[in-house]
Amino acid sequence: MKLLFDENLSFRLVAGLIDLYPDSAHVRDVGLLGANDLSVWNYAAAHDFLLVSKDTDFYERSLVFGAPPKIVWLRIGNSSVSETIALLRSQYIVVRHFSEDTTATFLPLGKK
Numbered sequence: 606m607k608l609l610f611d612e613n614l615s616f617r618l619v620a621g622l623i624d625l626y627p628d629s630a631h632v633r634d635v636g637l638l639g640a641n642d643l644s645v646w647n648y649a650a651a652h653d654f655l656l657v658s659k660d661t662d663f664y665e666r667s668l669v670f671g672a673p674p675k676i677v678w679l680r681i682g683n684s685s686v687s688e689t690i691a692l693l694r695s696q697y698i699v700v701r702h703f704s705e706d707t708t709a710t711f712l713p714l715g716k717k
Contacts, residue, residue, distance in 0.1 A: 611658035621690040649674035680715035
């Protein structure tokens with residue numbers, strides 16, 4: 606299970622979560638910094654990533670087009686990197702089950 610972090614999230618999440626989510630990446634790591642949503646979506650789908658974003662755009666796209674990719678929608682507002690890492694660590698089992706569920710397309714995580 607690997608995560609692709611959208612540009613609205615810190616690239617530092619990759620290093621902070623590498624033990625639980627190996628092979629994860631940030632869009633800047635794969636040459637997609639500043640890319641449009643469709644390019645990020647297609648890359649995540651083609652490379653078997655769960656796409657992690659705070660944007661509603663990917664959530665809405667998943668409602669229309671389904672998966673792949675599956676979307677982890679972080680509903681956390683302006684959270685620090687350490688708070689985001691703590692959330693993804695504490696929800697590891699939930700994210701793993703979501704990843705394995707063949708019918709699920711998005712997973713909202715956070716306070717809202």
